[in-house]
Amino acid sequence: MTKAIPRIGSRRNGRIGSRKNGRRIPKGIIHVQASFNNTIVTVTDVRGRVVSWASAGTSGFKGTRRGTPYAAQAAALNAIRTVVNQGMQRAEVMIKGPGLGRDAALRAIRRSGILLSFVRDVTPMPHNGCRPPKKRRV
Amino acid sequence: MSLSRSPPSPLTLAAPFATTAGGNGGRHQLLLPHRSWTNPNLAASTRVGGGASVRCMANQRRVKMVAKQIQRELSDMLLTDKVLQYAVLPEASLGADRYLSSLTTISGVEVSGDLQVVKVYVSVFGDERGREVAIAGLKSKAKYVRSELGRRMKLRLTPEIRFIEDESLERGSRVLAILDRLKEEKKSSKGNDVKQLEPLNSSEEDGDGDMDDEDEGIIYIK
Numbered sequence: 048m049t050k051a052i053p054r055i056g057s058r059r060n061g062r063i064g065s066r067k068n069g070r071r072i073p074k075g076i077i078h079v080q081a082s083f084n085n086t087i088v089t090v091t092d093v094r095g096r097v098v099s100w101a102s103a104g105t106s107g108f109k110g111t112r113r114g115t116p117y118a119a120q121a122a123a124l125n126a127i128r129t130v131v132n133q134g135m136q137r138a139e140v141m142i143k144g145p146g147l148g149r150d151a152a153l154r155a156i157r158r159s160g161i162l163l164s165f166v167r168d169v170t171p172m173p174h175n176g177c178r179p180p181k182k183r184r185v
Numbered sequence: 186m187s188l189s190r191s192p193p194s195p196l197t198l199a200a201p202f203a204t205t206a207g208g209n210g211g212r213h214q215l216l217l218p219h220r221s222w223t224n225p226n227l228a229a230s231t232r233v234g235g236g237a238s239v240r241c242m243a244n245q246r247r248v249k250m251v252a253k254q255i256q257r258e259l260s261d262m263l264l265t266d267k268v269l270q271y272a273v274l275p276e277a278s279l280g281a282d283r284y285l286s287s288l289t290t291i292s293g294v295e296v297s298g299d300l301q302v303v304k305v306y307v308s309v310f311g312d313e314r315g316r317e318v319a320i321a322g323l324k325s326k327a328k329y330v331r332s333e334l335g336r337r338m339k340l341r342l343t344p345e346i347r348f349i350e351d352e353s354l355e356r357g358s359r360v361l362a363i364l365d366r367l368k369e370e371k372k373s374s375k376g377n378d379v380k381q382l383e384p385l386n387s388s389e390e391d392g393d394g395d396m397d398d399e400d401e402g403i404i405y406i407k
Contacts, residue, residue: 083257116292116354120361142288145260150290150308154358158365166285166310170264185247185254185338 072098074137074164075130079123079152084111086119086148088126090138098133101125103148119148123155131159139165242298251340255303256294258337259330263289268329272322287311289319292351296344303344306351316350323348 075098078089089100103118106125112118127135138161142149157163243251262269273289293306307323309316323330327346335343 083260117357120358145257145264145291147290147292149288150292150310150354151358153288153310154354158358158362166288168264168285168288172265182337182339183254183257185250185340 071133072130072135074139075135076139076141077123077127077156078141078143079119079148080143081119081146081148081152082144083114083146085113086122086146086152088119088123088152090126090130090135099126099129114147116147116151119146119151120155122148123152124159127156127159127161131161135161137162137164139163139167141167141169143168143170145170243300248296248298248300251300252294252296252303254338255296255305255334256291258334259294259305260291262330262333262337263291266333269323269326272326273319275318275322285311287315287319289323292354300340301342301344303346305346305348307348308351308354320348320350 072092074093076091076093076095078087078091080087080089085103087100087102090098092098101122103113103115103122106118106121108115108118108121127138138156140153140156140163142153153163153166263273274285274287276286288310290308290310291305292308295304295306296302307320309319311319327348331343331346334346
C-alpha cells in the first residue's frame with residue numbers, strides 16, 4: 048500500500064557526479080601524489096572534479112610494499128581503468144611529492160595508451176612559511 | 186668477547202692490536218649492537234698504536250637507516266634545491282612554469298658497509314636527450330651534492346656520492362608492455378568480446394608472478 052518514495056534528492060543537490068555513466072571526458076587530469084610510503088592516483092576532469100581514484104593501499108598492497116614502484120604502477124592502472132572505458136584520450140599529469148611512485152606511475156600511464164599532453168610538478172613549496180618537522184637523527 | 190661478534194676479517198686479525206693498545210676499540214664493538222642508535226658514526230678508521238688503521242664496519246641496521254635517510258634527503262634536494270634543478274633540467278631556469286620535459290627520480294641508494302661510498306641510482310623519465318642531460322648534470326654536481334648532504338645530515342664523515350643511471354624501471358615497463366600486447370593478441374585471436382573483461386583480471390595476477398623477476402633489478406629500500 049505504501050508507495051515507494053522516489054529518491055531524487057541527490058540530483059537536486061547539484062551533485063552531478065552521481066551520474067557516472069553520463070559523462071564523456073575526452074581530456075582529463077591525472078594527479079599522482081607519491082610519498083615515500085604510498086602512492087595515490089586521482090583522475091579528475093579539467094576543472095578538478097574527481098572521477099575516480101586508486102592508491103597502492105586500495106590496490107591490494109599493505110605495509111612497506113605500498114611504497115614500491117610496482118604498487119604505484121598497479122594503482123595507476125586501477126585508477127585509469129574506469130576512465131579508459133569512458134573514452135579519455137588525452138591527459139595531463141600532475142605529480143606531487145618525492146617517492147618512487149612518480150616514475151612508475153608515469154610509465155604505467157604512458158603504457159596504457161592515454162596520450163600524455165603535459166607533465167607538471169606541483170609539489171607544494173612554501174615561500175618559507177610553516178616550520179618543518181624536526182630533523183630525523185640517524 | 187668481541188671476536189665472536191665481529192664478522193669482517195680485518196677486525197678479527199687486528200684484534201690483538203686492539204686489546205693491547207687500548208681496549209676502547211674492543212669495547213665499542215661490544216656496545217654497538219645494543220646502543221647503535223645513539224652511537225655516532227663509527228665509520229672513521231681508528232688509529233691503533235702500531236699505525237695499522239682499523240676500519241669499523243657499522244652494523245647492517247644502521248647502514249639501512251642511513252641509506253633510507255640519504256634517499257629522503259636527496260629526493261628532497263631534487264625537489265627544492267634550485268642549483269640541482271637547474272643542473273638536471275636546464276630549462277627550469279627560464280621559468281618554464283613547471284612544465285617538465287623529463288622527470289628525475291632517485292630510485293635507490295646503496296651504502297657501503299663502512300658508510301664511505303654511496304651509490305645513488307637515478308631513473309629519468311623522458312626522451313634520450315633529456316636523460317643524457319639529466320645524468321650529466323647530476324654527475325657534474327656530485328661535489329656540491331656531497332657538501333649539501335653533509336650540511337643536512339649529521340654524519341662523522343660525509344660519504345662520496347656516485348650517481349648511476351637506473352634502467353630497471355624502464356626495463357620492467359618494457360616487459361610489462363610486451364606482456365600486455367601478447368595477452369591482447371591472444372585474446373583477440375579468440376575473437377570474443379565478453380572475454381575482453383577477463384584478461385584485465387588475469388593479467389594482473391600474472392603480472393604479480395612476473396614482477397618477482399624484475400624485483401631483483403629494482404632496488405627497494407625497505
